[in-house]
Amino acid sequence: MLKCIIFDFDGVIADSEPVHRAVEKKALEDVGIIVTDDDIIPFAGLPNRDFFTAAVKKFGKTQNYDIDKIIENKIEMLSSLLGNIVLIDGVDEFIEKAYEKYSLAIATSSRKKLVKYVLNAFELEPFFRHIAAIDDVKRGKPFPDLYLKASELMGFKPEECIAIEDSTNGLISAQSAGMRCAMIDDGSQDTSNADFVFKDFKKLRLDDLEKFYMK
Numbered sequence: 001m002l003k004c005i006i007f008d009f010d011g012v013i014a015d016s017e018p019v020h021r022a023v024e025k026k027a028l029e030d031v032g033i034i035v036t037d038d039d040i041i042p043f044a045g046l047p048n049r050d051f052f053t054a055a056v057k058k059f060g061k062t063q064n065y066d067i068d069k070i071i072e073n074k075i076e077m078l079s080s081l082l083g084n085i086v087l088i089d090g091v092d093e094f095i096e097k098a099y100e101k102y103s104l105a106i107a108t109s110s111r112k113k114l115v116k117y118v119l120n121a122f123e124l125e126p127f128f129r130h131i132a133a134i135d136d137v138k139r140g141k142p143f144p145d146l147y148l149k150a151s152e153l154m155g156f157k158p159e160e161c162i163a164i165e166d167s168t169n170g171l172i173s174a175q176s177a178g179m180r181c182a183m184i185d186d187g188s189q190d191t192s193n194a195d196f197v198f199k200d201f202k203k204l205r206l207d208d209l210e211k212f213y214m215k
Helices: 017-029 037-043 048-059 067-080 091-099 112-121 145-154 168-176 206-214
Strands: 004-007 103-107 130-132 161-165 180-184 196-198
Touching: 004 145, 017 037, 017 048, 017 067, 037 048, 048 067, 091 103, 103 145, 112 130, 130 145, 145 161, 145 168, 161 168, 168 180, 180 206, 196 206
Parallel strands: 004 103, 004 161, 103 130, 161 180, 180 196
Antiparallel strands: none
């Protein structure tokens, strides 16, 4: 029986992926690494440390980079741009409807402080019982830890939950945790292994999730 819906944050609730990509590119540029959006899209959903470690390994001229300083630079830039972040179209209405019937949680590779800032700005935090953030686990996506932590905090078995994701790394994380996963398809990620794919929260109905959960 479906009891809980666990949302990813960046790219599912907050339309923050363009902001993340911009500051990630700038943080890499500041240490002499030039990348494009297409270069870093495959790393979507990874925690900062995993993202920058992978990016430096693939695109860096040497391996002598201070990852901690690169992360600090990104976070500083991101913090100054939080006011530019908007919601994914229709997600607030979907959250309100889902809240009437199911328990809701978040599993995110972002830091909890940043997630709460955006949720509070849009008055969405009260809808979520728990937030499992990168602060809470040792391994981020694509490992299952974040989704396992979210289900643990909520008091539900993984199989009683549905995850909603936008990245391939997030999909792997949720399915590895034993959950079925719906993906919002923006055209940038491989959705072929998702349990359910949708294009727009405004057209997504709870019935759609319930039907694919029951299959």
